[in-house]
Amino acid sequence: MSAAVAAPPAPAEVIPWELFKTKMDKAGLSEAAQGAFKLNYEQLVRGVTGLVPDRDIDSVQELPRLEALKASAEEGADIKACRRRCCRGCLHPADVPGLLPPACCADLLKQTAVLKLNGGLGTSMGLEKAKSLLEVKGGKTFLDLIAEQIKYTRQKYDSKVRFVLMNSFSTSADTKAYLRKSHSDLLEERDVELMQNMSCKVDAATLKPAEYSEHPDMEWCPPGHGDIYPSLLGSGMLDRLIDDGITYLFVSNSDNLGATLDLDLLAYFAGSDKGFMMEASGVCEREVSDKKGGHLARRKKDGRLMLRESAMCPDEDKSLFEDITLHKFFNTNNLWVNLRKLKATLDASDGVLQLPLIKNKKTVNPRDSSTPPVFQLETAMGSAIECFDDAGAVVVPRSRFAPVKTCNDLFALRSDAYKVTEESTVVLAAPSPPLIKLDDKHYKLVDQLEALAPEVPSLYHCKSLTVKGPVRFLAGVAIRGDVTLTNITETPVELRGRTFEDVSLEV
Known part of the structure; x- marks a missing residue:
């Protein structure tokens, strides 16, 4: 992700919001999508940089560890508590602090949906189709492995955990065509696809909607994976999932082969009653190769956990950002969300989560540096950790973070x-x-x-x-x-x- 770029001062004339609204209305974007973009745009016009210097945060030195939680649970667990088609005890005995009494894996899975982010094309690896369609092992694609994991879990626990793919306008057709050929049973299910919204590119000189008549599609860009929240709300899927009895949502990238639906993490998250958790929530001890990834921090002004991405770090603090002894925990983009609490949080904020802005300065045609410069306004879904009063994070094994990026x-x-x-x-x-x-x-x-x-x-x-x-x-x-x-x-x-x-x- 490119470094944050300071916005130019707002021009003397007021940029009419109607220009953007008209364009988004014409494209059929929901009110939730428009509200999220408006929040980002208003920050841009105000000159908000989105930068978070080290002086405004405290490093996070300790977090709960999955191995320790499992050990505590196993010491006090009655392994006979869950025997209905389960082959092991479930991880939430009553004597583990903050956890629910023992419950059945199947019961939890009936309340769970797995959502895979599937909007990327893998262009950095030379791909021109959904990256999840790349063959990775034994003739299997990412999508094959994901689909087979879902089917295996359903069969083993006799519980139909829900499955959702978040596609973009670039990946939807290819993905559905592959599912139709290889996993047609999944494609026929209700709400198997959540469509990512589009975001207007902003002309960097005028702060008006970017125009590029040669290729009008290039006037739009992805809004970042923080778009998952307005997409869930605006599509109506959030309400439909809740109405169907789904409370817990596990979200991860489709190219992270370590991000499987772990029942211990699910049981811990359900028992914690948190609204949001970063892996069982996806936080691992950072290695040198991870030093450019977004890290967890605690905001000094209110004590809340937050995610600082590389684009949010001022240049003068880059050495601190990359100090893996100071900022020890990074975001694997494996997230757990309580949908009922997400709904309540959205309702309390007029349908828009107050996610920090990430600005990227590019050219309207990214392959032609002579075309006009634009701002692409994005958000990160992990940044929602600062929007919940009861958010948390858990340190998980390195095996939970195994993305195929190169x-x-x-x-x-x-x-x-x-x-x-x-x-x-x-x-x-x-x-x-x-x-x-x-x-x-x-x-x-x-x-x-x-x-x-x-x-x-x-x-x-x-x-x-x-x-x-x-x-x-x-x-x-x-x-x-x-x-x-x-x-x-x-x-x-x-x-x-x-x-x-x-x-x-x-x-």
């Missing part, structure tokens, strides 16, 4: 270092996850990767693999320990039937 991730995932379980989850099979660094010049895009790695080598015993230059992997290659392979030419070198162990060499 071809390095995909290369490792397709190897024997990972396996697909009976539950259609992807788990580490190797002793430790391999660290992969492929040459971006030759492997950055999926089609490049597939051309150079038609057969992914064995990485079961690999600690790290660095590839410099074009190396084409064919059948029978194994990597063990720490290996660096270098090809100084531009012509791919083919490898077949070889084992490399703790070596750095030119091939």
